[in-house]
Amino acid sequence: xxxxNHYAFVIDVGRCIDCRACLVxxxxxxxxxYNHTRIWVQDLGITGTYPNLARSFVPYNCMHCDNPPCTxxxxxxxxxxxxxxxxxxxxxxACIGCGFCVDACPYNVRYLDEKKGVVDKCNACAQRLAVxxxxxxVATCVGKSRMFGDLNDPESxxxxxxxxxxxxxxxxxxxxxxxxxxxxDPDPNNYYINVPEGMEDMIRMxxxxxxxxxxxxxxxxxxxxxxxxxxxWKNVAVPxxxxxxxxSFLVQAVYFTKQLIEGEKEFDE
Numbered sequence: 667x668x669x670x671n672h673y674a675f676v677i678d679v680g681r682c683i684d685c686r687a688c689l690v691x692x693x694x695x696x697x698x699x700y701n702h703t704r705i706w707v708q709d710l711g712i713t714g715t716y717p718n719l720a721r722s723f724v725p726y727n728c729m730h731c732d733n734p735p736c737t738x739x740x741x742x743x744x745x746x747x748x749x750x751x752x753x754x755x756x757x758x759x760a761c762i763g764c765g766f767c768v769d770a771c772p773y774n775v776r777y778l779d780e781k782k783g784v785v786d787k788c789n790a791c792a793q794r795l796a797v798x799x800x801x802x803x804v805a806t807c808v809g810k811s812r813m814f815g816d817l818n819d820p821e822s823x824x825x826x827x828x829x830x831x832x833x834x835x836x837x838x839x840x841x842x843x844x845x846x847x848x849x850x851d852p853d854p855n856n857y858y859i860n861v862p863e864g865m866e867d868m869i870r871m872x873x874x875x876x877x878x879x880x881x882x883x884x885x886x887x888x889x890x891x892x893x894x895x896x897x898x899w900k901n902v903a904v905p906x907x908x909x910x911x912x913x914s915f916l917v918q919a920v921y922f923t924k925q926l927i928e929g930e931k932e933f934d935e
Contacts, residue, residue, distance in 0.1 A: 670750045672817040673790060674855035675804075676824040677725050679862070682811035684709060684723040688803035695791060695802035702777045704728070704788040705803055713862070722862055725812055727803070728775040728788035729837065729854030730754045736767035736776065745785070748792075752855070755792060758784040772839055772852065790814065817855075824857075831859035 684707050692698060692705050705727040712721050734754045736745050744761035747754050761784040768776045768785060776787040791801035799805065804814045815822035828834060835858040839851060 672752050674817050674824055676813040676827045676857045676859060678811045678859050679722055679724055680860040681809040682723040682725055683809045685808050687806045687808050688812060691802040691806040699779060729773055729856045731852035731854050733851060733853050735770045735852060739766040739770045753790050755789050756785055761785050828857060833861055834859050835861050
């Protein structure tokens with residue numbers, strides 16, 4: 667069933683000035699450890715020839731995909747797509763810190779909080795959305811580069827921005843699958859608008875400010891395919907764990923029913 671809301675981020679690349687106010691606001695609002703970040707900004711460097719020079723910056727965060735690979739490999743069900751908001755969230759009380767979702771995310775937007783032993787990432791400041799506020803990064807964006815809203819609402823800021831944009835770029839992996847790999851089509855919900863001419867491929871590069879994202883060829887943060895271990899876990903281990911849990915509940919139900927019947931017999935006697 668489709669989510670009630672279809673929240674998405676729209677990033678106007680031409681308006682980002684790399685002030686990093688969004689990073690500070692996110693860190694403070696969500697108590698992000700000093701050695702990690704939920705969001706980051708990529709400096710595309712200087713382009714053009716003198717005197718016609720330009721410099722562009724690209725903000726990044728979790729893509730809140732429609733078909734998130736991270737949810738498929740989560741052992742405990744801690745990573746899930748919220749049925750109301752459509753956001754991809756992490757229940758840290760249920761998270762066991764195995765890190766499978768970190769490896770499964772082709773955008774490298776997740777990290778393992780070593781102190782807490784759980785996975786963390788951008789949650790679009792769900793706690794702020796619950797009281798009618800915008801995500802901290804959006805609320806503090808000086809250049810109004812970051813936008814957030816409901817795509818199901820044609821009058822929302824993001825819907826109007828996409829409608830009027832000269833150009834829209836999305837980091838979709840559908841055509842990026844490595845030969846022989848398992849096809850992944852996450853359908854990300856981050857949209858980049860007004861990207862400078864000829865720089866569409868450059869925004870596919872991972873942010874230098876977020877380690878260990880390293881790329882020199884304009885590629886996505888990681889090969890958009892499951893490794894043999896991830897494929898085995900997804901197709902074999904997870905179903906077996908599910909069957910084991912279901913079997914355990916079934917045995918307990920049978921045992922409880924047996925005790926109940928025996929108790930009724932004793933009472934009748």
